[in-house]
Amino acid sequence: QPVLTQPPSASASLGASVTLTCTLSSGYSNYMVDWYQQRPGKGPRFVMRVGTGGIVGSKGDGIPDRFSVLGSGLNRYLTIKNIQEEDESDYHCGADHGSGSNAFYVFGPGTKVTVL
């Protein structure tokens, strides 16, 4: 089954850019990954889905244009440009796996983004 790896933290100064990485375990380079934002004390919110060709489908409701994604090899990236205070959140990546009775969804450990 795939394992998703994320660095525990990232930071950027107000107005700067930050790129978050979600790395799939070996053998899963064709997998799409879903990004979620979770503000303090709130439930998660879908940001967008990314494959090796970039965004798959549409962004989540209310996700600003400052958010973009890229995919390369085993890595799936979420970039936030012109970062704002409201972007300070935990960001989780996830992916579904398997079929039939052996299907499930797996999440990475999450990255805490701090706006300096």
Place this chain on the structure above:
Amino acid sequence: EVQLVESGGVVIQPGGSLRLSCAASGFTFHDYAMHWVRQAPGKGLEWVSLITWDGGSAYYVDSVKGRFTISRDNSKNSLYLQMNSLTTEDTAFYYCAKPRAIGARFDYFDSWGQGALVTVSS
């Protein structure tokens, strides 16, 4: 507007049982599979369980198999999670989540509830 509202979170002793509920509105509930996802305090998200749109099939993460049972009542637009033999490892916020696509077991989760806190402690 889609709304998912969890209820039933409490403090409970190890070995106890609990049923969580999720009230859904703003979409055609019986068209969608539904999921439970949990998050231990200060930790990452963990997918727990899935039930198909008609309740005919259910899937679980290994750590809860045999202890948790997911169910739904489409006439009441409600999702449930029966949790038995609880341990301290089950302490978490429990979120119900809706996948994007009609009928799909798995898709990205485009709507989430606010979560219900289950604390297992003696």
